[in-house]
Amino acid sequence: MAGPKKRPSAEWTRPLRDEVRVERSILRHAPADALTPRYRRGSFGPSSFDEAAMTVEAVISTYADVQRRDGRGSYVERLDPAGLDTSRLVGAPLLDGHRQGGSRDVIGVVQSLRHEPGRLVAVLRLSTADDAAPAVTRIREGVLRGVSVGYRVASWRESVESGQRVRTASAWAVFEVSAVPVPADPNANFRSSHVEEDDIQTVERSEAEPTVTETRAAIRGIGRAAGLPTTWADEQIDAESTVVEARAAAFEAMQTRSRTTPRIRTAAPEADPTIQRRAMADALATRSGVPLDDARAEAARPYLGHSLRDFARASLEARGHSTAGMAPDALFRAALHTTSDFPQLLTGAGRRTLLASYTAAASPLKTLARQGSRVDFRTGSALRLGEIGALHKVSESGELGHVTRSEAVESYALDTYGALFTISRKALINDDLGAFNDWASAAGQAAAQTEAALLWSLLAQSAGAGPLMSDAKRLFHADHGNLLTGAALSVEALSAARLAMRNQTGLDGKTRIAVTPKYLVVGPELETTAEKVLASIYAATTADVNPFSQKLTLLVEPRIMDDSWFVFADPATAPVLEYSYLSSAPGPQMSEREGWEVLSREFRVVLDFGAGALDWRGVVRNPGV
Structure with missing residues (x-):
């Protein structure tokens, strides 16, 4: 049978009464009466707890230094109070142990805050929800005392003090507050009961020792509060540990665990790579x-x-x-x-910049075209099926007649366009990020200009007649009914263009398809005139009403250098132009590799793009005067 355990000479068992907190004042060689423990009576529950309002006051940070470790070794993490941004703190959630898995982890909210010398104090409003009750009860009883904050750092300042690396958060913001068993900031907690010095009393050393059952129950409670497995409590009981020794062992176990698990008080929750x-x-x-x-x-x-x-x-x-x-x-x-x-970081940032400038520089001509897709670079055909006309009357015997549909095929192929850029070793060392971003932005604009130029070339071919269609006639041709006699842009000229579109027939040459105009396309020279023509008029008489007010959308294409103008239908109903990307690489693509001839990183932008004319029925061109 194991012999009695020896206790350290300067350690006394803490009385197992919730209303007592022992403060030891032990001198190694003091007389016996000096070894008498002293305590202050007072409830563990925070005196700032307002039962009616369900609020409690807490010191959420004293800006204490915390020891950290990264790939460069250990360092001191320090929070600069002057750099704290509290603009989003009021209304931030109070979490249970920094858990962010769902609504059940929210046990309250930050109601107000104030700055006191050397600390940040907040009033926390607790939830009355059933799933928050266990945590709220522990806070009310004073069992759960620690407070910790989650924050994000916008900028760091590094220094060295007494040979120790110090990283100071010079600009940071708290985004959540948590109730925790052991805070990283030892002085961050729910404000406890006020204790007067006059309440100090003496406890006799002869006070009764706790029973074995009480000790075992207390040790198991310590294990549960510290989040330790039941086997830990069993080991402490088997070793005949006292409650004080169990508390010390639990603290050591938690310290060990904190060194091997992700830290709680951190600049931001660690993300995967x-x-x-x-x-x-x-x-x-x-x-x-x-x-x-x-x-x-x-x-x-x-x-x-x-x-x-x-x-x-x-x-x-x-x-x-x-x-x-x-x-x-x-x-x-x-x-x-x-x-x-x-390298992937640079490429990812370049792609974001590239796509942003590419989207912003998109030509209005893309609005007039339908988007397709191609799987390779071979010339592809776009098949258009004609109308079936009217339905046939069913005979008395119930026999249905067959109908046929006309077909038309137009074709075009994709081509590859690209550019190369090198960011030198010198630019990297000089932190010349602007050169890289400027190039990525310029490459995005160049890709958009490439697409616009190709689409415009279809409309501008053969002095504005457009490309050859499958019927061996140009896109804009008198036989197609979409090339009008030159006239200045006016309400009357627009009326003639609308009439020409309404009179279009399908591929069978018979069925009226009544194309509806949607876009008016002009060059910069006619922009003001077009705005006047399309402007709303509050007419005094019916004869003064502008029939095209709010019916046509104005698009200005800077490549139109003369007085010609176009009216297009919605490409979803009557497509005229179509553009396509390679299906595996839609839009401009950026890639990178290590420089071979020079010490650098090479980046390239490639665009696989093609466009063609599909039909003439959805557009009317007027050459102007």
Whole structure:
């Protein structure tokens, strides 16, 4: 049978009464009466708890230093109170232990806050929902005391103090508050009962020791509160640990666990590499003016102040590579030639910038065309089926007659267009991100201009007659009924164009298809005239009413250099032009590789694009005067 356990000479068992908190004042060589413990009577429940309003006051941060570790080694994380942004803190959620899995993890909300010397204090309104009741009860009883914050850092400031690396969050914002068993900031907690010095009393050493049953129950309670397995409590009971020793062992177990699990108090919840890379790419693209939605902007916020060097270091450290002491040249070499995500980060940011400028520079001619898709670069055909005309009357015997449909085939092929750009080693070291973003933006605009030029070339061929169609006639031809006599843009001229479209027949040459005009397309010279023609008129008489007011949409194509103008139908009902991308690569595509002839990174943009004319019935051209 195991002998009695020896207790440290300077340690006393804490009385197992909820209303007592012991403060030890022990001197190693003091007389016996000096070893008498002292305590202050007071409820564990926070005195700031308002039962009617369901609110409680808490110190949510004292800006205490916290020891951290990253790929470069250990460092001190420090929060600068002057850099705290509290604009979104009121209304932020109070979570149960930083869990963000769903609504059940929200146990309250930040109702108000105030700054006190050296600390940030908040009034928290607790939820009355049933699923929040266990956590709220522990807060009310004073069992759950710790408070922790989740925050995001927009910029860091690094320094060295007494040989220790210090990272100071110079711009940061709290986005949630949590009730936790052990906070990273030891002084962050729910405000406890006020204790007067006059309440101090003496506890005699002869006070009764707890029973074995009480000790075992207390140890199991400690294990549950600390989130430890039941086997831990069994081991403490088998070792005949006291309650004080069990508390110390639980604290050590929690410290060990915190060193091997993701930290709770952190600049932002750690994302997987793909999400982190996307957030960094968004931050890079934002510096070029690319807009982001609220969710992506919030994810990119911690990286907005990063330089290219910071991005390279973060990419390496995310893959477990140490960057301690690396010179800029060595840092970029490692980032570009290892398994880091830095090359993909640059490409991702470039694509965002490319697509944003490509979309913004899109020509109005794409609005007039239908989008198709091609699987390869061979000349493809666009088959158009004609109308079936009217339905035939069924004979008395119930026999149905067969009908035929006319067909027309137009064809075109895709071509490849591209450009190459190199970002030099010198530009990387100099953090010249602007050169890269400017090129990506220019490449997007060039891709949009390439598409617009190809679409316009279809309308401008043969002095404005357009391409040859399957009937061996040009797109705009008198026989097609879509080439009008030259006339200045006016309400009367528009009326003639609408009549020409209404009189169009289908492929069978008989069926009236009554095409409806939707777009008026002019060059810059006629823009003002077109706006006047289409302007709404509040007429005094019916004869003064503009029949085209709010019926046609004006599109201005800068490549129209004369007084000619066009009226187009909706491409969804009467397509005239069609454009296509390679199905595996829609729109401009960016890729990168390591520079071979020079120390650099090479980027290229490739566009697989083609366009052709499908039909003449959805457009009318007037050459103007």
